[in-house]
Amino acid sequence: MMLHGGQYHVYYSRSKTTHIIATNLPNAKIKELKGEKVIRPEWIVESIKAGRLLSCIPYQLYSKPSNMQKGLNFNPACKAEESVPGPSSVAKQLNNRVNHIIKKVETENEVKVNGVNSWNEEDANNFSFTELEQIFPGRKQNGIPHHRDSAAIFNGHTPSSNGALKTQDCLVPLGHSVASRLSPDFTQEEEQAEKSRTDFRDCVVQQSPQSTRNTDAMRNPHRTNSFSLSSLHSNTKINGAHYSAVQGPSSTKSTSSVPTLSKAAPSVPSKPSDCNFISDFYSRSRLHHISMWKCELTEFVNTLQRQSSGIFPGREKLKKMKTGRSALVVTDTGNMSVLSSPRHQSCIMHVDMDCFFVSVGIRNRPDLKGKPVAVTSNRGTGRAPLRPGANPQLEWQYYQNKVLKGRAAEIPDASLWENQDSAQANGIDSVLSKAEIASCSYEARQVGIRNGMFFGQAKQLCPSLQAVPYDFHAYKEVARTMYETLASYTHSIEAVSCDEALVDITEILAETRLTPDEFANAVRMEIKDQTKCAASVGIGSNILLARMATRKAKPDGQYHLKPEEVDDFIRGQLVSNLPGVGRSMESKLTALGIKTCGDLQYMTMAKLQKEFGPKTGQMLYRFCRGLDDRPVRTEKERKSISAEINYGIRFTQPKEAEAFLLNLSEEIQRRLEAAGVKGKRLTLKVMVRKPGAPVETAKFGGHGICDNVARTVTLDQATDSAKIIGKAALNMFHTMKLNISDMRGVGIQVNQLVPTNPNPSACPSRPSVPSGHFPGGSHSVLDLFQVQKAKKSTEEEHEEVFLAAMDLEISPASRNCTFLPPFSTHLTSSVNPVTSKAESSGKWNGLHSPISLKSRLNLSIEVPSPSQLDQSVLEALPPDLREQVEQACAVQQGELHGDKKKEPVNGCNTGILPQPVGTVLLQIPEPQESNSDTGINVIALPAFSQVDPEVFAALPAELQKELKAAYDQRQRQGENAAHQQPAAAAVPKNLFRQLKPASVKEKKRNKKKNPISPPKKIQSPLKNKLLNSPVKTLPGACGSPQKLIDGFLKHESPASEKPLGELSASTSGVPGLSGSQPEPAGCGRPPAPNLAGAVEFSDVKTLLKEWITTISDPMEEDILQVVKYCTDLIEEKDLEKLDLVIKYMKRLMQQSVESVWNMAFDFILDNVQVVLQQTYGSTLKVT
């Protein structure tokens, strides 16, 4: 052993000893050595025999002798059975494993976790191996709920990764893995079962991070659960396992007893409605981790800088090394001065770990070195069963189109693919795994595997590809070590990402008189030493060149791009190597015939700027010449903070989505707090299944083909409160009016960040206002205004605060009749700058979201919501003013929501789907307000649960009463809405009771609906059909006026297909012109009000006519649908069309022989009038 480089320690040392060799150990020792590698002696012997270091995993000794015995005994048994596929052997393994777990659980004496408890009970019968097959079904049934239990419990534990909870954490996964043994994977192929069992044992016993790596055949996703034992943040992996559990249940689903379980398994983890979903999601999202690490590391560097003493141990060491060397080699000095000449100009070093995830993953797995390895969440063969409804080819085709054509591709014809599917389905019922490869080793890259590739695909390319699971903890550790190493030399470090850093080494080189290469070598050695991972280093005179040099240096090398080489070097580089040149830009450049930077150099700046925009053009122009003047930025300002989740989003109820949004807001709050900033602008992004895309995505839980919908709103004050963010997000969400089940991703982004510490300058100016200006209890605007004027002089610099205050004062003012325009003249002057500011920011936002612009303009001059008010400012105010502020604030809060929600109603909505959630128009007359004859327009109050009871209590009594009334009314309407129809159907409902459901007719009607609806809905919002459609309709709609006039006057042409509007227009002797009536559908918004898909008036008419003439007793549901349509029209402010529809129906229905139709019309009209009365304060004149 010594001969082969091993060491023998007589006394055990926790820090030095890496492996413990033993054949048997007493229980006390085992407990003591928990977490250490205890290996059987065969490992050494066989390693020597093999001539290399073998993985110690198969030679692991168990810490529990009894377990070990059994485990060892089963080893051969399983091997023997390997060739005998069938449940029996699986059962044995299962048992075996279960035994381990029980033992483990028992010995730990930690059985307080429910889930585990239940497992104990169950496992009692697991010892009877022979009965296993019979036991299976029963256990399975038990297994599902318990499985869930344990998952749930586990979720509860996710945040706790500290030692105190470790035992529990360990226990739960144990139970979990027991559960998992029962679920689909016990049908897996035998050899994998064997392997996995080994792994499983390893993990259970070892609890050391080393055990996390695993051999290829990790088909069984639940095994990761056991891995989690070993790592502190086990949640990551547990969750990962959930995914793969669903993703890759074994393809051999022959055993009949499985289906229930395999069905149950997917439902366990990824329920977005679960309150822990978000934290779960983030704990297992590698992208999230990567970005978090980057922030952390940047922060780390910043902290180092702040605490910097100016002494860098690494640098000192280097200096010593250097002096030692130069003392030895005196003659070198001449050479040295030449070499060190570049140190006068800046010198940037780019350090990049080589395939970071992989090298970290295999750093303790010598047996995997030099093999193709990929880090991914998937294990096994990379195949998963095709879930019904999923259409991977379709999606693939879609993405291909998108990439190739560089535009939003049409969804390919699904039927085309269905044929192929069915052809395929005969043979294989599985598809390639869609787990992404996060990182792959250079060996894997050689065979064409790339990062981001789907694992299944990669596995086809390279069958020997080994999968290594994520180990976020280790990544973080290694990244930290790397940064610490770098920081020992200098603090001028820019954290590019967790495995990548830019270092300005100009100073170091000058100080240590080292050449860049020497320094790079020293750094690399040290990093390798510390982290056991290889790092590549590129050195250049600027960031760009350093990065490019690193490309050349990889793998595990270094490259110093000397100034004289730059020109040649850069000319040979592919443009795609330039930072900032992505796929789309590359294809653009290729179209221009540009491949290398040399080609690019022939382009003029003007040309480039024309092609790519001023900034990008300039960047390209400079980059292709190797010019880059970006400094190494050690401190980066965050521009936005966001939380987005587009995995596993499948809501079934609006409630879930809302709860999810609130949770997401909390996540945002955490992040904002962590970053120490507040944000002003909120963007809600939602991914919605593209119409026509398959409901089931190719990747389980993935988002599939989606449309992105976004809404932005600017709050009047920067905030980091989850409550405010959540409210705003919910409001935006409601304006989208999405189909909940089609949501595939949700994200909230906060922009316009400002540091959290409140602006102190706002406070002093407040008390400076003499309180004498506030006549006690006066609500007069005049008084207020005088005060305002006085304040103005002192407060100009605190525009925003001032403005807020002004708003506060105006709100009460608006309740007074004394408000006169002349005052506004003064007010305006100070408002203007802000308004214009708001506007400019609106411009910045672009056309993208008109609503956001609007709301910004409003909100920016609104009273901040109470929670946003600076309490100190408030307290500094004189009492009476404070009272007013509070009051106004309370009022304002109500208004704020009404205001925001009103937008869609206002006709600005772009997101009304045919199934709106049921926002109902409400209007409460408010008699005491002098200025509102039509009353307060409480279009959409905030949900009652959102109303702050304190604020509510602070409201004036009348307001309270009104709000209550409004909520009552809303509740009533809400109930109706819950039954799909908003209208106040309560009174006339009995009218329809007698109507028997004519299901056949209903079907017929539905049939009619269907062909009309889909094409209308899919209209792209950007396509502007407005111009064309009415022009086209113009000539046709003219008709023959005389005939129509006759028809109109006589009122006896019920079958007339001409719209009434034309008739009335014609009667007045102006034929044809009304034909240019604009159709709301024409404006191109998908959710135009429609009647069963019919948007154009002629379609609506046809539909109505068919309905009325063919059916003798109308369905209540259909009537309500018509009412709904009319209500939508009112909301859409398309009264003209409403009028036409009503008149048309009146004509048809009142002439119908069935009296039912007359009643139906009355009912519809009543409802419409009610809504109209609420919206416009008047009712439709029906002639």
Next chain:
Amino acid sequence: MTTLTRQDLNFGQVVADVLCEFLEVAVHLILYVREVYPVGIFQKRKKYNVPVQMSCHPELNQYIQDTLHCVKPLLEKGGGGGVWVTRFWSRGFLFLQNDVEKVVVVILDKEHRPVEKFVFEITQPPLLSISSDSLLSHVEQLLRAFILKISVCDAVLDHNPPGCTFTVLVHTREAATRNMEKIQVIKDFPWILADEQDVHMHDPRLIPLKTMTSDILKMQLYVEERAHKSS
């Protein structure tokens, strides 16, 4: 090939110009059609390629022009927004996309109670751009339809009692009142808060006249009519 969007400075102006022009024509026509002033003071003109009636009474014209003049600067700001709960009513004639939701021509009877209200409800279309309609010919067509509707609205409205007068109200949002100074381009032409009695109409009936949706403007015109005009 410039594409005008809401970001362009002159875009707001374009919309403002179009709207002001239209509203001027519309007000004259309403006054004519509803016989608020003697037919004698009106002249036949051509606008939007259709015949319209315009008053030639200098003071009346001045009044209408002044109001429009005050409106324009605000319109140019562009933008838009939700609806404020509180509304202000101002005599005179004003609208701005940003702050105004309704421009109302009110016809009052002798007792200064409103008998008819011509409500121009102005909102912004979801996508604001005139790129596809750079000559605004489509908008013109739509506006023409409005004019024609106004000119025939007497067919659907009851006769007004004799001795009517008129006023113009603007429903603004609260924020707009603070911008009033800016609106007050012309001295001695201030906005005042409308009286309750100017505004409130007893038992109104709604008669939709026309709705338009164009790239730059979304507007609907309806008439609110007192049920019993003579009373």
